[in-house]
Amino acid sequence: MAVYFTDSPQPPELKPNDLKVMEETTVNLICSAEAPCPKQPPTISWSNIPESAHITTQLQEKPDKTQSVFSYMTFKASYKDHRRNISCTATYQRNTPDASTVETIVMLQVLFPPKETHVIITPSVGTNVTLTCKSRASPSNDLNYTWYKHGEETPIAWGMKINLTKTQNQIGSYCCIAQNKYGKQSSEEAQCTVKGQSGLSHLVIHSCTGGLFAFFLLSAVFFYCVRTKASRQAHVIGSDQTVGYQSKSDNLRFDQEHG
Template sequence: MSSPLRTPMAGNQITCFIFISSVLGHAHSADDTYFVMPQTVTALTGSCVQIPCTFNISNFEDNLKIKIYGIWLKNKSQYASKDSFIAFNSSENIIRGFSDITMTGDLNERNCTTVFYNIMMNHSDRYYFRLEMEPNVLRATFNPNPADSSNTVRINVTDSPQPLELEHSKLQYVMEETTVNLSCSAEAPCPAQPPKISWSNIPESARITTQLQEKPDKTQSVFSYMTFKASYKDHKKNISCTATYPRNTPNDSTVEGTFMLQVLFPPKETHIIITPSVGTNVTLTCKSKASPSNDLNYTWYKRGPETPIAWGKKINLTRTHNQTASYFCIAQNKHGKQSSEDVQLTDERQSGFSHLVIYGCTGGLLAFVLLSAGFFYCMRTKASRQAHVTGKDQAEDKNRDMMAIYVNNDIVISKNGEKKETDDLHYGEIDFSKLQIGHKTREHPNNGPVTEYAEVQVTERKRQINSVQQMDKLYAEVQKK
């Protein structure tokens, strides 16, 4: 006898029936008999898929000593039908159509969770779980209502991962310095090979934690949580979350989710730009960052009275002759305000005169240095030349006074002025300091022979000087008469 038992389940879990094909020895009521597994699981080609499964049967504790077996049927729930396809039978160790199927749950603990490995596209179908308790205690197929086959346990196989879930709906606008909690989750149909989640373009203060969690329907997902303090620098930043799925294919599969962070903050980095940089008529532009920026307003001030002189992002001014003025602007939105630094406007002609004075002084100083250097160089060159000439003259005089003279024949000057030569050699002393031009004769009062001093003229100086070493000893041959 068979009777359908219906028990409503919450969430994404199916409403199950138990089709009792044969019950021997014990009676079971609908109040304490149920079966829980998700309506649909999505698998990725080349990976595995886990089907979470639990059950409860009345008086189950009384049958713990008996053998319990699990069977998975594909497409049809009729176990005895010739068209039925038994993908897995733990009692006979049968695996058909798959590379491997493992029941990771303990049937004695009412857990029938099963993992199907190396999923292919042709594995997309409805699957039914059958429980057998031997010997001949219970044989039951957990079967959804045949009239509503859409609630069967179905495995959908895809080539691409499921989209990520980013919780950012409440983060469209966050105030500066507010602590932000952001989460990114990716389905993990194969918990043995969960996806790896990574973040990009994250704030500097971000802290990230990642963990595998079970959802209400007993399927699992990888959740990554990021916490940071919002900064104005993160405004309009595209933060991305990427999940990478490993699988038995040449390439891994990835899926990405991105959202733009909107940060609210008062004006920042307020400053003034002057265009053109030179000239009499100029335009001052006040620049600032703020969010929101559509209600940003600007007020201009001149140092001195400190009263507003203009409103708006830009103002046009004329430089005043011989005067210098300082200006600043204040940017403001509903979250606050900020003042810029001062800028000074000086008359262009006054500034030009100052530049001419500076350039003139610099040029005069440079010319003076160059002239001084030239004068010093000339004086030094002239002194060097004079020293060279003086030294040369002194050397010539010394050589002239200390030359060696050698006379082969004596020269005798008689009273009548005749010059005679003699073969006799006589030695005399020559005083070079008393040499004079012309001839001189000294006569003894008694008309006797006297030693004559004469000036020796050297006509062939180069031939007669053989060595500088003969300078210290000079000899002359003089004939006495």
């Protein structure tokens, strides 16, 4: 029996067609394509799938006695899979050089708390500095940002960006916390230094500390050399005195024997 398609076959059915899941949830996708000729069923293939996906395919009879090819895919959703377009393609062989191919695509939406939260420091005109909090989250339209300075318990600002000027604390470590309804994450601390009087003082303190260290080191070496030299001189003088004493003793003994 030969089957001829006057029109393109129906695209495969992909379920669920609205794919919105939580991170770390196990996802089950089913792609099915009709098989008008069971002896020559269509071939189903997947594209742009997660690395952890496991696929099984088989020919099944439906309740209406028609047959279809079913392909089952299972994987665990990761936040890196967010907005991934997964496609299922059915290929029908025809009595022509070209096969007939139809495709169905579904977008995977993964819901997850903030990830990869970090601070970007951007110098502006003069002594102004802009700190920007970046984070990946889903949904992202309800992200809230809170800023903290190291050593302070209360927030110093809210919003994705903050600007630092010379009228504010000019040196310090800052971090931001990104939060949505699924959780929150804190960035690592970012060291921000605005060039100004405090920056100059910071440099001077380091220079003075280095100079004092060098001074004490040279002084220690100098006193060590002086002490070593004095010890050697004392040893030489002591040796000369011992020799002189022995010489006088020998002379006295000689006089007594020959006197």
